[in-house]
Each structure stands twice: as structure tokens, then as C-alpha cells.
Amino acid sequence: xxxxxxxxxxxxxxxxxxxxxxxxxxxxxxxxxxxxxxxxxxxxxxxxxxxxxxxxxxxxxxxxxxxxxxxxxxxxxxxxxxxxxxxxxxxxxxxxxxxxxxxxxxxxxxxxxxxxxxxxxxxxxxxxxxxxxxxxxxxxxxxxxxxxxxxxxxxxxxxxxxxxxxxxxxxxxxxxxxxxxxxxxxxxxxxxxxxxxxxxxxxxxxxxxxxxxxxxxxxxxxxxxxxxxxxxxxxxxxxxxxxxxxxxxxxxxxxxxxxxxxxxxxxxxxxxxxxxxxxxxxxxxxxxxxxxxxxxxxxxxxxxxxxxxxxxxxxxxxxxxxxxxxxxxxxxxxxxxxxxxxxxxxxxxxxxxxxxxxxxxxxxxxxxxxxxxxxxxxxxxxxxxxxxxxxxxxxxxxxxxxxxxxxxxxxxxxxxxxxxxxxxxxxxxxxxxxxxxxxxxxxxxxxxxxxxxxxxxxxxxxxxxxxxxxxxxxxxxxxxxxxxxxxxxxxxxxxxxxxxx
Numbered sequence: 126x127x128x129x130x131x132x133x134x135x136x137x138x139x140x141x142x143x144x145x146x147x148x149x150x151x152x153x154x155x156x157x158x159x160x161x162x163x164x165x166x167x168x169x170x171x172x173x174x175x176x177x178x179x180x181x182x183x184x185x186x187x188x189x190x191x192x193x194x195x196x197x198x199x200x201x202x203x204x205x206x207x208x209x210x211x212x213x214x215x216x217x218x219x220x221x222x223x224x225x226x227x228x229x230x231x232x233x234x235x236x237x238x239x240x241x242x243x244x245x246x247x248x249x250x251x252x253x254x255x256x257x258x259x260x261x262x263x264x265x266x267x268x269x270x271x272x273x274x275x276x277x278x279x280x281x282x283x284x285x286x287x288x289x290x291x292x293x294x295x296x297x298x299x300x301x302x303x304x305x306x307x308x309x310x311x312x313x314x315x316x317x318x319x320x321x322x323x324x325x326x327x328x329x330x331x332x333x334x335x336x337x338x339x340x341x342x343x344x345x346x347x348x349x350x351x352x353x354x355x356x357x358x359x360x361x362x363x364x365x366x367x368x369x370x371x372x373x374x375x376x377x378x379x380x381x382x383x384x385x386x387x388x389x390x391x392x393x394x395x396x397x398x399x400x401x402x403x404x405x406x407x408x409x410x411x412x413x414x415x416x417x418x419x420x421x422x423x424x425x426x427x428x429x430x431x432x433x434x435x436x437x438x439x440x441x442x443x444x445x446x447x448x449x450x451x452x453x454x455x456x457x458x459x460x461x462x463x464x465x466x467x468x469x470x471x472x473x474x475x476x477x478x479x480x481x482x483x484x485x486x487x488x489x490x491x492x493x494x495x496x497x498x499x500x501x502x503x504x505x506x507x508x509x510x511x512x513x514x515x516x517x518x519x520x521x522x523x524x525x526x527x528x529x530x531x532x533x534x535x536x537x538x539x540x541x542x543x544x545x546x547x548x549x550x551x552x553x554x555x556x557x558x559x560x561x562x563x564x565x566x567x568x569x570x571x572x573x574x575x576x577x578x579x580x581x582x583x584x585x586x587x588x589x590x591x592x593x594x595x596x597x598x599x600x601x602x603x604x605x606x607x608x609x610x611x612x613x614x615x616x617x618x619x620x621x622x623x624x625x626x
Contacts, residue, residue, distance in 0.1 A: 144516040173347070192208065208290055211293075211296065223265065278310075299330065307333075350366045378591075382409035390404070485540050535551075588612075
């Protein structure tokens with residue numbers, strides 16, 4: 126076969142779950158030496174299709190061909206043996222074994238006597254790090270539980286590329302990477318393309334799709350709505366196929382701030398911060414920018430009581446609050462939607478209705494007994510208001526798409542009605558349609574008088590949604606930058622410690 130022939134063919138694939146048709150008549154191809162992007166709103170079917178390809182799910186209808194041979198992946202091992210690999214958005218790392226062992230997990234090279242050849246394993250992994258452009262970014266002896274999110278992704282990539290790969294899929298690979306790390310990943314993908322691999326790239330970041338992909342396959346409600354060459358399309362064309370409507374670039378904030386100070390932080394010092402002071406007023410969205418490791422998430426967790434405050438004061442509406450735990454923060458009318466919603470914001474094995482009502486159990490209970498009618502009457506309007514796409518309120522949250530999971534977290538705080546809401550990366554791994562809905566909700570909450578602290582790594586999000594922006598660097602903060610003075614260059618200069626013009 127030639128380099129341009131299809132290495133992966135998907136023919137009329139369908140998949141259903143109780144009450145939901147996840148995929149219907151999906152057909153597409155990936156050719157050798159080609160990067161094909163999958164895009165679509167949360168719930169469009171991208172993850173379901175990936176899980177069929179990697180053997181997590183079995184298709185109900187249609188067929189798959191890999192390298193010209195029909196395949197039926199009954200398990201992830203079948204898919205791996207056939208040559209399909211998936212680099213997951215959330216890497217699967219074994220915590221107490223080394224990087225080298227994680228790359229070879231379950232397939233260790235052997236010495237006589239069934240002893241593991243650790244020297245050979247480390248040598249191979251070091252060679253891969255050098256070959257794929259990651260030299261110096263990982264110690265092959267480091268334990269899995271000591272790795273950063275970016276390093277975990279590198280381990281996952283090396284594991285996928287170790288042997289016999291024909292098609293490799295990347296699922297939201299840059300969601301926890303810095304710009305420099307993302308650039309290295311793109312260099313690797315370009316190298317794999319020249320080696321003739323078939324590459325699938327799944328991302329909500331359309332500018333990345335435009336930069337790295339050769340073609341883009343658009344899914345909407347489980348149905349393909351477009352298969353386009355990148356050179357002949359635009360982001361606007363892709364968005365129209367994804368959401369079925371035009372979306373304005375950016376979001377126009379309605380100015381609603383007042384003079385009433387809701388949050389006042391004075392001289393806050395912690396293990397991660399030095400002498401931090403700032404205010405957020407009612408009706409105001411204050412954005413927090415900065416590079417990875419600047420201390421933004423840690424600041425949010427100190428205010429919410431999840432990390433220890435060493436000195437300084439936190440006032441809510443003028444009253445000093447002693448916040449030593451998240452329970453104290455909720456009692457002080459503070460809400461927090463964390464960056465890692467799956468690990469810290471949700472109980473994935475519990476239902477939508479249980480997750481939404483978590484912060485208001487005490488209010489809804491009578492004589493210590495939770496009233497089901499009260500829970501339903503409170504949660505049902507919120508599910509409708511936020512357009513949470515779920516077959517029922519009893520659906521396990523772990524089975525919802527990322528955007529709908531984020532809406533469940535937001536619904537919880539709508540129910541609790543805090544005076545201060547902290548949002549850490551509120552639209553991370555959320556599609557363009559859901560992102561616009563979240564922005565609209567934030568605007569409405571601010572208009573109702575809520576104070577919002579928003580942490581974001583996306584410059585356009587900071588610039589469009591913030592009334593003021595505070596940039597953090599090495600655990601310290603800049604003076605607030607007013608909206609009219611904020612540009613990407615100004616924010617980057619503050620983040621790097623340079624003088625802003």
C-alpha cells in the first residue's frame with residue numbers, strides 16, 4: 126500500500142446506551158502520514174468513538190478496518206495488539222513504580238530466571254526520550270507519584286509508541302500543558318506523521334486543530350456533519366457544523382460591579398504565597414492570570430480552606446472569617462469549582478441529583494432526614510436552566526460529557542447561592558457551545574451581585590470575561606490591571622516579571 130492509503134477505516138458505526146443514541150452511521154478514514162482531528166460539542170460522540178476504537182466499548186452496528194483487515198476489538202488489549210493506541214486526557218500512571226516501569230508496565234524485559242532487566246528498560250526509555258524530543262524532561266528512575274501532569278502525559282505517549290503502533294489518538298493532549306510543552310508535543314506529532322502513522326487529534330481548542338491537523342471530522346449529536354480539509358476551511362465553518370449556529374468571537378461582559386466589597390484578602394501568606402492583598406466587589410469578575418506554577422490554584426484553595434493559611438486575614442462582606450476547611454468556607458458563603466472537576470469537584474459514581482445537592486444538604490434536611498421532594502424541586506430547575514444533557518437526574522455523573530460535568534458543578538453552587546464563587550479554569554476541556562453558555566451564566570451571576578474570582582490560563586477568556594485582571598508570579602501578585610489597559614502583551618510581561626508598558 127502507498128503512504129496515502131487509508132490505515133484506519135470506520136464504516137457506518139453505531140452505538141447506543143439506554144435512552145441515548147451515542148453514534149449513528151459514522152464513517153471516516155485516517156490515512157498514513159495524516160493527522161485527522163475529531164471535533165464536536167461535549168456529548169457529540171467523540172469520546173464514544175474513541176472508546177470503540179481502543180476497545181473500551183464494542184460497536185452495535187458497522188465495521189472497523191485497520192491496515193486493510195477488519196477488526197473487532199473485544200477489549201483494550203485486542204486494540205493494542207492490532208496497533209491502535211490512545212493517549213488519554215487523564216494519564217493512567219502507577220504511583221509507586223518508576224517512569225521506566227510505567228512505560229513497560231505488564232511487558233517488562235526479562236533476564237534469565239524471570240528477573241526484570243531494569244538496565245535494558247531504562248536504556249530503552251532514555252533512548253525514546255531522546256528520539257521523540259523529550260530529553261531532559263523526565264528522570265526514568267522517578268516514581269509515578271512524583272510526576273507533574275505534563276510528565277505523566279509524556280509517560281503515556283512513550284507507552285503508546287513503544288512497539289507496533291499503526292494509529293495513535295491524542296485525547297485533549299494539551300489541557301494540562303504549558304505553551305512550550307504543547308509546542309514539543311506538536312513537533313512530536315509532525316515527526317510521527319513523517320513516519321507514516323495515522324494520527325487522530327481530539328481537542329476543543331480549534332486554533333490547535335487548525336495548526337496541527339490535515340483534516341477535521343465534525344460530529345454533532347452522534348452524527349457526522351462534516352469531513353473537511355483544513356487548508357480549505359476556517360474556524361467559523363467548523364463552529365457552524367459543530368453547533369448549528371454562529372457564535373460570536375469572544376464574549377462581551379456586561380459591567381455590573383458595585384462598590385460593595387465581598388472578598389477582602391489582606392497580607393495572606395502561606396507555603397505558596399507571600400503577603401498577598403486584593404479585593405473583589407459584588408457584581409465583579411476578577412481574573413487571575415499567570416504561568417503554570419505561579420500559585421493561582423493554591424491561592425484559591427487557601428481561600429477555600431483546602432490548603433493552610435499561615436498568616437493574614439480573609440474578610441467576607443467586611444467580616445473576618447477563620448477558614449480552616451472547605452466546610453468553614455461553605456459556611457462563610459464561598460463556593461469553589463476546582464480545575465480538576467473529576468478528582469476534586471464531583472463524586473463520579475453518584476448521580477446528578479446527589480452531586481448538585483451536596484452543598485445544601487443541611488438546608489434541605491428536616492430533623493436530619495433529607496427530603497427527596499425538596500431535592501427534586503431544587504435540582505430539576507437547575508438542570509433545565511443549565512441545559513445539562515442527561516437522560517435523567519439519576520444518571521451517574523461519571524457517564525456525562527466533560528461540559529455537562531462542569532455544569533453539574535456550577536449547578537451545585539447556584540443551589541448554594543454563595544456570595545463569592547471561585548472558578549478555577551471554568552471552561553477547561555469544554556466545547557465552544559458550552560463555553561458560551563458558561564460565560565453567559567457567569568455574567569448573569571455577576572449581574573445578580575455575586576463576586577467571582579476566575580482563574581484561567583486562556584488569554585482570550587481573561588480579556589473578555591474579567592472586569593480586572595491580577596497576574597501572579599512566584600506566589601506574588603501584580604496590581605490589578607483594568608480591563609481597558611489589558612492586552613495579551615501586558616499580561617505576559619507581568620507573568621514573566623518584565624515591566625509592562
